[in-house]
Amino acid sequence: MKAMPTPIRLAAIGAGMRFSILHDVLASLPQHFTLTVVADSDPSLLAAATASSPHLQTFTDYTEAVTSPDVDAVLVLTPDWTHATIAMAALGAGKHVFIEKPIATTVADADRLITYASQCGRTLYVGHNMRFMPIVETIKTAIDDGLIGHPQAFMIRHFIGRGGDYFFKDWHCESSRTGGLLIHKASHDLDAMAYILGTTYTSVQAIGANRVYQYGHLRQPSASTPEVKNDIRNWPPHSQTNLNPAMDVEDVSFINLVCANGIIGSYSQCHFTPDYWRNYCIIGDEGRLENFGDTSNGGSVRIWNKRRPGYDAQADIEIPIGMDHGTTSGHDGSDERILDDFYQTIHGGTPRTSSSDARQVVAVGEAARLDILGNRNLSALADRQTRMS
Numbered sequence: 001m002k003a004m005p006t007p008i009r010l011a012a013i014g015a016g017m018r019f020s021i022l023h024d025v026l027a028s029l030p031q032h033f034t035l036t037v038v039a040d041s042d043p044s045l046l047a048a049a050t051a052s053s054p055h056l057q058t059f060t061d062y063t064e065a066v067t068s069p070d071v072d073a074v075l076v077l078t079p080d081w082t083h084a085t086i087a088m089a090a091l092g093a094g095k096h097v098f099i100e101k102p103i104a105t106t107v108a109d110a111d112r113l114i115t116y117a118s119q120c121g122r123t124l125y126v127g128h129n130m131r132f133m134p135i136v137e138t139i140k141t142a143i144d145d146g147l148i149g150h151p152q153a154f155m156i157r158h159f160i161g162r163g164g165d166y167f168f169k170d171w172h173c174e175s176s177r178t179g180g181l182l183i184h185k186a187s188h189d190l191d192a193m194a195y196i197l198g199t200t201y202t203s204v205q206a207i208g209a210n211r212v213y214q215y216g217h218l219r220q221p222s223a224s225t226p227e228v229k230n231d232i233r234n235w236p237p238h239s240q241t242n243l244n245p246a247m248d249v250e251d252v253s254f255i256n257l258v259c260a261n262g263i264i265g266s267y268s269q270c271h272f273t274p275d276y277w278r279n280y281c282i283i284g285d286e287g288r289l290e291n292f293g294d295t296s297n298g299g300s301v302r303i304w305n306k307r308r309p310g311y312d313a314q315a316d317i318e319i320p321i322g323m324d325h326g327t328t329s330g331h332d333g334s335d336e337r338i339l340d341d342f343y344q345t346i347h348g349g350t351p352r353t354s355s356s357d358a359r360q361v362v363a364v365g366e367a368a369r370l371d372i373l374g375n376r377n378l379s380a381l382a383d384r385q386t387r388m389s
């Protein structure tokens with residue numbers, strides 16, 4: 001294998017929202033990476049990218065970017081349903097690959113991709129950046145230190161307070177493009193919890209429904225997708241306009257899970273909460289842990305490990321989230337740390353993220369959605385009855 005140049009020359013495929021964050025993060029890792037090429041099927045985004053970085057080569061056809069001799073590694077930052085195809089093209093061209101989560105929208109695609117990466121002898125690194133978030137690191141350290149004994153059960157609640165912005169206006173709410181939000185969104189937290197607990201998932205059952213957004217204002221199918229912005233004034237959720245008429249995913253869902261090491265737990269996501277944050281609760285055989293706030297901007301992990309007669313807001317231990325980290329931009333500093341880990345992995349290090357774990361959370365989302373669809377007749381009936389009353 002030829003020696004890697006330093007800094008490693010990168011092509012970014014996809015110049016949308018994720019690119020805009022990682023572009024800034026890369027600027028703080030000049031010793032590791034230099035961005036030489038950007039590809040996006042939308043030429044206006046390429047023009048915007050070169051306006052701030054005139055040296056960039058740009059392509060509307062990603063195949064030209066991944067085969068460029070000026071590229072050593074590729075960042076796949078396109079929507080989910082394109083991940084596997086673009087990553088395989090890059091691997092086939094001999095490049096190392098950083099692929100955004102989810103690794104793929106189906107288990108079959110994830111398996112194909114992982115097998116191909118191993119045949120090509122190149123790094124396939126999945127961008128599950130939550131493993132580097134201070135909230136996850138803080139909880140994992142507390143668990144590994146035995147502060148609640150041996151973990152036995154967990155509850156994950158993700159309050160996705162985007163009011164329908166992001167997830168119900170563009171491709172995110174079409175299951176053919178994401179595999180559903182139990183893959184697109186849940187893969188983050190399910191991967192993080194598997195990492196915290198050192199396990200993987202073996203079985204699931206799920207329920208879910210679309211309770212709000214399918215009854216909102218849907219744009220005409222022929223109308224173009226509006227520019228999607230996170231705007232706090234878009235509230236309450238049912239007042240949203242221009243929602244995607246092709247939406248076919250749940251806006252509230254619940255999964256029960258069994259882990260390989262016997263731990264059992266639950267995951268839930270709701271897209272019409274007024275606030276946006278994640279709440280993890282883990283119960284061990286000697287205590288209970290829960291986070292309040294989920295960033296290093298004032299969040300903490302509280303641990304109760306002495307018995308008391310009733311509710312007690314005062315924990316036995318309170319650990320501020322992520323006090324030791326310098327940067328908080330790019331998802332509380334996790335984006336810089338994950339790109340650093342990608343660099344170390346290319347140079348022979350052991351990655352903190354795992355493509356087989358990434359595959360397994362796609363399997364959870366796929367199985368959960370099938371379970372929900374199996375229940376569809378009952379939930380559709382319930383919806384109709386609620387609306388008629």
Ligand SMILES: NC(=O)c1ccc[n+]([C@@H]2O[C@H](COP(=O)([O-])OP(=O)(O)OC[C@H]3O[C@@H](n4cnc5c(N)ncnc54)[C@H](O)[C@@H]3O)[C@@H](O)[C@H]2O)c1
Binds near residue numbers: 016040
């Ligand atoms: N890890 C994280 O914290 C995080 C955060 C946000 C998004 N993501 C992931 O990043 C990915 C991109 O999300 P986004 O919000 O930036 O989406 P986006 O829609 O804002 O941007 C995607 C871009 O890809 C381009 N594109 C689509 N198909 C293409 C193709 N075949 N060739 C070239 N360009 C193509 C689109 O024109 C668009 O500009 C998703 O998979 C998402 O899950 C991860």
